[in-house]
Amino acid sequence: MTSPSKILKIVLFLLRVGIGGVFVYAAWIKLREPWMLFAISIDAYHLLPEWAVTVVARTLPWVELAAGLLLIAGRWKRVSTVSVSALLALFFAMMVRAYARGEAIDCGCFGPGEAISPWTLLRDGSLLGGSLLLTVIAFRRPRKPEPLTAENLAESSYRPA
Numbered sequence: 001m002t003s004p005s006k007i008l009k010i011v012l013f014l015l016r017v018g019i020g021g022v023f024v025y026a027a028w029i030k031l032r033e034p035w036m037l038f039a040i041s042i043d044a045y046h047l048l049p050e051w052a053v054t055v056v057a058r059t060l061p062w063v064e065l066a067a068g069l070l071l072i073a074g075r076w077k078r079v080s081t082v083s084v085s086a087l088l089a090l091f092f093a094m095m096v097r098a099y100a101r102g103e104a105i106d107c108g109c110f111g112p113g114e115a116i117s118p119w120t121l122l123r124d125g126s127l128l129g130g131s132l133l134l135t136v137i138a139f140r141r142p143r144k145p146e147p148l149t150a151e152n153l154a155e156s157s158y159r160p161a
Contacts, residue, residue, distance in 0.1 A: 042057055
């Protein structure tokens with residue numbers, strides 16, 4: 001029988017790999033297209049000056065790729081989960097703002113051609129919720145080990161390396 005903690009670990013692993021995979025895929029889509037197409041999607045939000053749109057369009061896919069790979073690898077969990085959560089919170093806020101204003105623009109999530117819709121809001125909101133859960137888990141204090149006693153020592157089995 002599988003314990004609840006093992007099930008939770010499996011669920012968190014799948015969530016981490018899933019969200020990391022989404023970030024890697026989104027980066028790959030953007031990197032294989034000319035960066036100007038992504039810049040058009042960014043500019044449609046009307047939040048950044050032209051020079052900043054260029055900088056974001058050229059660098060954000062690389063940041064997404066790095067964050068996604070770190071998340072998948074399970075390395076630097078605090079850095080990767082905070083980075084992914086911050087990016088998703090920013091993306092989600094921008095999308096909600098544009099949708100609430102009735103702007104019919106591409107979300108820019110996976111390259112050009114995907115308009116902001118209730119589906120994209122649900123998808124990105126779910127990703128944000130999952131990434132926030134991963135962030136909270138990453139910052140939880142690890143359980144303190146039980147003090148080493150004769151009883152604990154006798155109960156544990158020796159496993160040579």
